[in-house]
Amino acid sequence: MAESLAINGIDDSPRGRLLSAAAHLFRDKGFDRTTVRDIAASVGIQSGSIFHHFKSKEDILYAVMEEVIHFNTDRLRRAMAAESRPEAQLRALVRAELQSNVGDTAEAMAVLVTEWRCLSEEKQSKALELRAIYEQLWLDALNALHGQGVFRDDPFIIRRLITGMTGWVPNWFDREGSLTLDDLADIIVRRVVGEA
Amino acid sequence: MAESLAINGIDDSPRGRLLSAAAHLFRDKGFDRTTVRDIAASVGIQSGSIFHHFKSKEDILYAVMEEVIHFNTDRLRRAMAAESRPEAQLRALVRAELQSNVGDTAEAMAVLVTEWRCLSEEKQSKALELRAIYEQLWLDALNALHGQGVFRDDPFIIRRLITGMTGWVPNWFDREGSLTLDDLADIIVRRVVGEA
DNA sequence: CTTGCCAAACCAAGCGCTTGCTTGGTAGCT
DNA sequence: AGCTACCAAGCAAGCGCTTGGTTTGGCAAG
Numbered sequence: 001m002a003e004s005l006a007i008n009g010i011d012d013s014p015r016g017r018l019l020s021a022a023a024h025l026f027r028d029k030g031f032d033r034t035t036v037r038d039i040a041a042s043v044g045i046q047s048g049s050i051f052h053h054f055k056s057k058e059d060i061l062y063a064v065m066e067e068v069i070h071f072n073t074d075r076l077r078r079a080m081a082a083e084s085r086p087e088a089q090l091r092a093l094v095r096a097e098l099q100s101n102v103g104d105t106a107e108a109m110a111v112l113v114t115e116w117r118c119l120s121e122e123k124q125s126k127a128l129e130l131r132a133i134y135e136q137l138w139l140d141a142l143n144a145l146h147g148q149g150v151f152r153d154d155p156f157i158i159r160r161l162i163t164g165m166t167g168w169v170p171n172w173f174d175r176e177g178s179l180t181l182d183d184l185a186d187i188i189v190r191r192v193v194g195e196a
Numbered sequence: 197m198a199e200s201l202a203i204n205g206i207d208d209s210p211r212g213r214l215l216s217a218a219a220h221l222f223r224d225k226g227f228d229r230t231t232v233r234d235i236a237a238s239v240g241i242q243s244g245s246i247f248h249h250f251k252s253k254e255d256i257l258y259a260v261m262e263e264v265i266h267f268n269t270d271r272l273r274r275a276m277a278a279e280s281r282p283e284a285q286l287r288a289l290v291r292a293e294l295q296s297n298v299g300d301t302a303e304a305m306a307v308l309v310t311e312w313r314c315l316s317e318e319k320q321s322k323a324l325e326l327r328a329i330y331e332q333l334w335l336d337a338l339n340a341l342h343g344q345g346v347f348r349d350d351p352f353i354i355r356r357l358i359t360g361m362t363g364w365v366p367n368w369f370d371r372e373g374s375l376t377l378d379d380l381a382d383i384i385v386r387r388v389v390g391e392a
Numbered sequence: 393c394t395t396g397c398c399a400a401a402c403c404a405a406g407c408g409c410t411t412g413c414t415t416g417g418t419a420g421c422t
Numbered sequence: 423a424g425c426t427a428c429c430a431a432g433c434a435a436g437c438g439c440t441t442g443g444t445t446t447g448g449c450a451a452g
Contacts, residue, residue: 232437232438233436243438244439247438247439252438252439253439
């Protein structure tokens with residue numbers, strides 16, 4: 001049932017199983033339409049028992065988001081460190097983000113994007129700080145590439161356009177289709193560096 | 197208060213005012229967190245009175261989506277008809293979509309994207325049919341451009357990437373900033389036809 | 393100009409149900 | 423003994439929607 005999400009090694013604790021189930025349900029039905037009774041039922045406990053692990057339903061949502069941001073920031077950092085040639089580094093970043101969005105953390109990432117406003121403003125700020133670290137990695141890389149003349153337009157805007165392209169992919173990409181994620185990464189990279 | 201949305205000439209009927217208020221609230225708080233009491237209060241009537249105009253809360257959401265899809269399909273059709281040169285036509289389509297997403301129908305478009313799953317499956321299908329007409333206009337145009345050698349990659353994938361780019365714009369674009377929508381349209385067009 | 397009428401628009405009240413969360417207590421492992 | 427994990431029961435609040443009745447504006451007959 002809950003194949004994806006995974007996120008990390010935290011998974012076989014009661015808390016980890018709750019987070020996995022919650023991420024799955026949140027993506028399927030949305031945060032508001034998912035009840036604590038739904039989450040409890042999908043791990044086989046009573047609804048009240050959830051509140052021994054999280055102090056509120058919103059806390060579960062925040063925990064899902066925090067985990068996935070941390071995990072994917074690490075992945076991005078590794079991708080960046082693994083390449084030195086400019087264009088290869090850009091391709092590595094795009095691949096990493098595609099992996100985040102349609103691969104192992106697809107469910108939690110979808111929740112991060114679509115259920116953002118279900119967080120209190122305070123928790124939104126905290127998550128935004130974590131997200132800013134992720135974005136700074138991108139901007140550092142893009143600024144470097146821009147400085148080396150790999151592309152011409154404003155790196156800040158280019159980053160926004162890449163975010164849009166990769167963020168929309170889960171809505172149409174077919175994992176069983178003939179187009180691979182690496183192919184797609186190349187096509188996206190070509191939107192930045194040109195078809196040369 | 198409710199400056200945007202507009203959508204059409206239907207606006208000064210009770211129904212039109214309810215749709216405007218609903219679109220605004222749905223974008224602000226989401227469909228589930230918006231109560232019929234909220235909507236009623238924002239047009240100055242009692243909550244029960246809403247059900248003389250719509251038979252359910254979900255019907256309000258569907259009406260908002262239907263109106264905005266029709267309106268923006270017309271706009272796209274006009275944009276396409278107004279240009280004959282390939283690249284100019286592409287730019288016209290991008291401009292039209294940006295106008296839809298961050299201009300006059302921004303609120304209703306945001307609702308269309310984020311509250312999609314709040315519709316029943318039956319209404320989702322109906323909306324999807326309307327949306328398909330819109331998408332077919334894009335594909336026709338992109339296929340023509342592709343045939344004329346304006347770009348090389350698969351038109352179908354390119355359309356998906358454009359959808360992502362333009363769809364994300366409302367999340368970062370600053371209408372008071374120095375970057376205009378036309379500038380942005382040019383930058384996006386350049387992602388398709390190259391920087392030549 | 394008045395009168396009688398009707399449909400659209402609305403109100404006041406509340407029903408029935410679901411929701412997130414609390415409470416007080418128990419089973420089992422260390 | 424004490425801790426983690428859990429159950430059974432239920433409370434208070436909020437939800438979409440219904441109901442029965444009242445106001446309002448327009449319009450044709452007298």
